[in-house]
Amino acid sequence: MPNESGGSGGCLCGGVRYRVDGALSDVGACHCSQCRRTTGHFFAATTCAKAALSFGSDATLAWYESSPGIRRGFCSRCGASLFWDDSARDEIDILAGTLDAPTGLVLVDHIFVADKGDYYEIADGLPQYPQRPPAT
C-alpha cells in the first residue's frame, strides 16, 4: 500500500539524510542493465513528489548523469545508491533500501525484466514487464 504519511531515510554513513513530507508510492523493481550495474543486483524504489523531499544532510550527495536528462544520486563517501531523477518529471524515485524502517510499503511489480541478470529468478508472482510498464 502507498504510504501517505511519508518517511525518512539516508545512506550508510549518514552523509545523506532525507525526509519526505508527503505520499510514498508502492515500490517498483527495475532490472535494466544500468540499474543492475549501479546497485550491484537490481533496483527497487518508491516515488514521491520532488516538492515533498527535503534534506537534513546532503554534504556527500553526488549525482551521475546516466542518460540525457536522467541522473542517479549516490553518497560520495559510502557509495550508497539513493535516488533516480528524471528532470522532466515532478516526482523522484527513492531507493527503498535507504528508507528507515518500517516503510509500510509493498513491492508491486518488476520492469525491464528482458535485461534481468542470468543468476537469479523472479519468483514472487508479481507482474513482470519486459521493458517499461504500461502507461497508467
Next chain:
Amino acid sequence: MGEAQHSGGCLCGGVRYRIAGRLRDAVACHCSQCRRMTGHFGAFTGCRRARLSLEADATLAWYDSSPGVRRGFCAGCGATLFWDNGARPYIAVAVGTLDAPTGIALAAHLFTADRGDYYEIADGLPQHADDMPETRIIEPPRSPADR
C-alpha cells in the same frame, strides 16, 4: 559454476575488473548495511583476492563499513562493486556488475532477519537469519589459477 574468465565494471566505466578462474555461486545479503548501500539488497559472488585484477580503477573508492571490512564503490557513478573483509582470503564481488553471461546462480539468502518490510523472498532458496557458516560449501573447487 562459471567459466574460467570473467570481467565486469561499474556503470560509467571508471572501474573495470577481470577475474581469473571460476566464481562461486552467489549469495544475497539482506543486512541493514547492504540494504542501505545497494538501495534494495546485495548479491555477491566471490573469488580469491589474487584472482581479481583491476583494469581501470581511476574512480574506485573504499568505505570502511565495519572494523576490518571495506566496501568498494565507484566515485564517478556510485556503483556498488566489492565487499572486502581483510580476514578472509576471498573478496566479494557484486554480481550485477559482472558482464553477461555470469554462468553462476544465486544459492542462498543471508541476514534475512534484517530483511526490508516491503518485499518477500519467494525463490525457495535456503534462508539464514544471520551469516552462513556453510559459505565454504559453495566456494568453487580449486582452480589452476590458485596453484
